[in-house]
Each structure stands twice: as C-alpha cells, then as structure tokens.
Amino acid sequence: MALNSILLLCIFSCSHPNEVVSQIPEQVERYTLPNGMIIDVYTPLGVSSEQSYPLLIINDGEVVFNQTSWNLTSKLNMLIETNEIEPVITVAIHTNGNRNDWYIPYLDSWIIQNWGHYTPSSKEYATAIFEIVIPFIKKQYKIEESRIGIMGASLGGLLSTWIGIHYPEHIRYSASLSGSFWVNDYQIFKEVDSIENLDQKFWFDIGTKEWNYYVPFYRALDEQGLEPGIQNFYYEVPDARHTDADWVKRIHLPLKLFYGTNPESVPESMEVHLECIPSQSVPGRKFRRLNPVVTLTNGVRFSLAHKATYELESGEVQFGSEGSLLNNPDIESKILITYKELSDNLTIPVNWCR
Template sequence: MRVICYWLFVILSCTIAYGQNCDSMVKYHSVYDLYDLDVYTPKGYDPNKSYPVIYFNDGETIFASQGWNMKSILDSLITYGTINDVIVVAIHSGNERNKRYIPYLASHPVKNNAEEYATKINELIVPYVESRYSVDDCKRGIAGASFGGLFSTWAGLSSNTFSFVASFSPSYWVRDYEIIRKPPQKRDTPLTHWFDLGTAEWNYYIPFIAKLDSMEAIKSGASYYYEVPDGTHTYNSWADRLGYALQIFTGTFDSTIKDIDLVNECIPSQSMPGRIFQRVNAIVTTNSGTRYSLSTKADYRISKGKGTIEKDGRYFLESKTAEITVTYGNYVRKISLTNCIN
C-alpha cells in the first residue's frame, strides 16, 4: 500500500503540483483538419518554462520506428546532456512531398505550392503550436531531409520566422542547383544554417558555403557544413548526425576546437560513371563533440610532391605521392596522399 501511495504521489507531483510531465511525450494534433502534427515534449516538460522548438518536414517519418525513430534519440541526447530540452514538431507531408517541398519546378511536371505551404506554416501551424506549448519564439528552427531539406533551407532564407535551419542530405540539385545559384535573400535577422551530405551520396554543393557566408543574415548568425565520410541517404545516417545540429540549435555547442582530422576521400560521381572526386575533408571536432567540415574555410597547399589542390580540398597529383598541409587559424595538419584509382 505504501508503494502504491508513493508512486501516486510521484505522478501527482509531476502532473498537478508542478504542471509537468514526468516522461517525454509525443502527442498527435490536427491543425484545423488541414495538417497533421506529432509534437514531442521532453521529460519534465514545464509549461512555465520556454523551450526552443524545431519543426521537421516529413513528419510521418520522424517518430516512426522505421523512420528516424527520433523520440528515443532525443530522450538519450537530453538525458546525457548532449543537447538541451527541446520541443520537436513533426509536420506530416500529407502525401504531397513534391508539391510542398520543391520551391522550383523540376525537370518532371510538378505543381508547386511551396510558397503556400510556407505561408501556412507561418500563419497556421506556428501560431497553433505556440498557443498550446510553451516555446521560445526567438529560438524557432526548421529542419528536413532530402526534399524536406531543400524546403527547409528555402523557407529559412525566405522569411524571418526561423532562426535556425538544419538540412540533412538536401536535394539542392533541383532545377540545376537553383537554390545555390539564386538563393532567397529575404530575411534581415540572424540565421544559423546547418547542412550536411554523405560521401556515399555526394553532390557538389560546396559553392553554397561561400554563398551562405556572403549573406548578411548568415554573417550575423553562422553556417556549418558537414561532409560525412561514407554517409548515406538513409534515416539511420541522418539520425547519426542529428545531435550535432541540435547542439548548435539548443545551446550546448562549445565552438572551441578539440581536434581537426584530415580524411582522404575518393568519391564516385553520382552522375558521371567512372569519374572520381578526390578530396581532403578537414573535419573539426569541438569540445562539445560536434563535428563539421571546414571545406573552403581552411587553407590547402601541397607541401611535398607535385600537383594541384583547390580551395575546397579537391586535388590532383602529378607525382606518385604528395603531402598536403591544411591550415586553419593556429591549427596545422598534414596528410600524405596518392591519386585515387579510377
């Protein structure tokens, strides 16, 4: 009897006395019968506090066991202090992925309503969520993968609604890389932008780094790119680097560099059979464990041997072997290379 009373007290203390949920929860909502949402609240959620909130596209995959399986990942990241408490809103695609997420007409016929979808997020979904959950409206993020990642970047650059964007394996290739060639520049408040890509699905998105860094909104925020060795276009691969993006978003990110590793990459072209991209990928690990690539933000030179090396780490050797020196601030790293075999 005493045991029963004890656990009854614990439950009541979490849900009534403090207005908190003891355990993390995922709750379903229908926004005016137009959009389906799953909303994650962390363990100990307290409506008297304010939480950062991040909106994910392809919401039906976010908490699914055959998708991102994000609830267990979030629970673990929060429990171990890797990230701070966060609310995650998963917006279901409604079987309209292409229409909602592609802001440009691709080579195949697609009726585009990305602008309408972005407007509905701003005018319907965000107010709906914020009227029911205690969120910090200065810390809103938007995220997605593949087409959802393309839309996240486009939406983040198209308005001041979000302060953070996370795009996992984004489909920036749509309509001949238009988002890289002509990115929206409609915001006037700081934006922190994360995008990543696995080498097993690699595409040449590197020019977007400089384009982002040239924008006033990004200059007052920050940009991060992670080129993931052997990363694939899969839920498991995206989930593996979710914590890095959420560290930056939720505030557990320590930018102090712990180490820089140089990875030699021989990346098969996805569009040109037989072509190999040779790259030096300089990967930073920070004190908080976050990993990202320096790419064009580092300096590269051939210190021994002959050949050429580009500003983004691509190289071609004229000698059998060569040594490449990579410099970033006070950090100097060296790597010995040979040409990849086609």
C-alpha cells in the same frame, strides 16, 4: 482540399484545438488540425507551464518518431538527459500525400518528366506553419519565438533551407540533411543574396557516397556575411549515403548546434579526409578532394575546404579550388593542411584514386 483553400477554413476554426486522435508511445501525441494537417508533437520530460521552450519543426513527419525509422524520441531524450541540448518542443508535420507540392519551391522539368506533375506550394505550406501549426502549439506551451527552427532531409531539407532564407522573421535555425539543392539547376544557390538576418544559423550536409557536394552554396553564404563555424555550417559526411539510417547517425549535430547547452563552443581539433568520389554521370571519372573537418568543443563537426590552406611538403600535387586536387599516383605525396590555429598532416599513398 488544396492547402491555400483550407487556410481560409482555419481562420474560423483554428481557435478550437482538435482532440488527440491517437497516442504514440514515448511522449508523442498526434493531432489532426482543422486544415487537415497531421502533426506529431514531442514533449520533453519535466516540461513546466511556467517556462518557455525553443521549438523545432521537422518535415516528413511520418518517419520522425516512427520507432522503425528515425525514432527521434529516444535521441532527443538521450541528448536532454545528458545535458547536451536543452528541452525542445518538437513538431513533426506529415506530408499528407503532398510531399512534392509542399517541398519543391520551383518548377523543374526533369522532375515533371521523371516523377510526374506537381504544383509548387511551398509558400502555402510555410503560411500554414506560421498561421496554423505554430499558433496551435503556442496554445499548449510557452514558446521562445526567437528560437524556432526547421529541419528536413532530401526534399524536406531543400524546403527547410528555402524557408530559412525567405522567412527570417519566423525561422532562426534551418537544417538540411542531404538537401535536394539540385532542383531547378541549383536555383536555391541564387537566392542567398536575399539573406539579411545574420543572427540566423544554417546547417546543411551531404554524404560523400551521394552524387553531389555543396561547397559553392557554403561559399555563397560566407560571402553574404554568414561566417563558417558561426552562422553557417556545412558537413561533408565521410562514407554517408542518401538514407534515413545515415541521417539519424548525424542528426545530433544540428540539434547540438541549435539547442546545445554549450553555445560558446570553439574549434578543438581538425581531421582531414581524403576523398575519391566516382562521377555519377561520366564513367571512369573520379573527383579527388580534401575534406578538412573541424570539431568544436561541444562535438559539432563541420567541413571547411574553401577556408583551409594547403601546403605541399613532398611529392607532386596540384591544388584546385574548394579542396580539389590532382596528384601523381606514381609517387607518395604529403600535405600540410591548416585552418587558423589547427593543422593536420595527410599522406596520399601511391596508386591512390587511379
């Protein structure tokens, strides 16, 4: 049954929660909602019916609490037990075989040619979240409606950012792990100018072993008034690939950013990574970049290549935009990188990135 059709069914049936269809270990219960959606719901230990809690929605629900994949239950428990994040009700929505339809907001001819036909249904998916999933959760918990977040990886990350941009009245936090922002020639970059709610926070990242980088999107959010390190966080993850294992390694960063117990965190240190990234489309071509990474006092890390300043202390280097550079590989070069009161020195060795 199509999602927009089963939404009508829920007008009549969503007032009666379904029975739990299976029990998953470690504080997670699985529900099948009247519209056919399957959700896994994580409840932190010690939750009180008298207290309100923030809510996190995660796409690709099949992998989220799977003990052989993300195993997010143990990660959440650890962060809560060590008082690094608040208790947060977490809902993982299964794809139900509709991943491309739900998670790709735009028609893309390359995707159709290589992956097959799909019908963009992101609006219907978002409507189901706001009119079916969240009301169902609110029948069981007190939810802080001003602190609802959404998270996803790859296409699920694209969808999370898209929902954050288009539904600011519902979503305050959106996190994209290796989001597929390339869809339809980076269409999502062009939608930033519709953002008006500067109380939102956007997290997005990409591994340096992947095929893209998103500093232009970072800059666009910055120009829209979402300040890097305040409402706008982009992290180029050194040596990370497009895999579940890599996403799990850094998932604590957006969790701390959105639900951390130390919200007044300030920049504590900066480390600059030297990146030599082979082109995925042009054999032999390499991209040379500087990736300044700031760490906040709460442990959250983010990049800011377009905000740092670069000073050549010795050697031969031409600086481009957004951290790009062209060096003379025959000689050693030394660079001073600064951001506000933070600084780091970096040496480019002879023969680097030939």
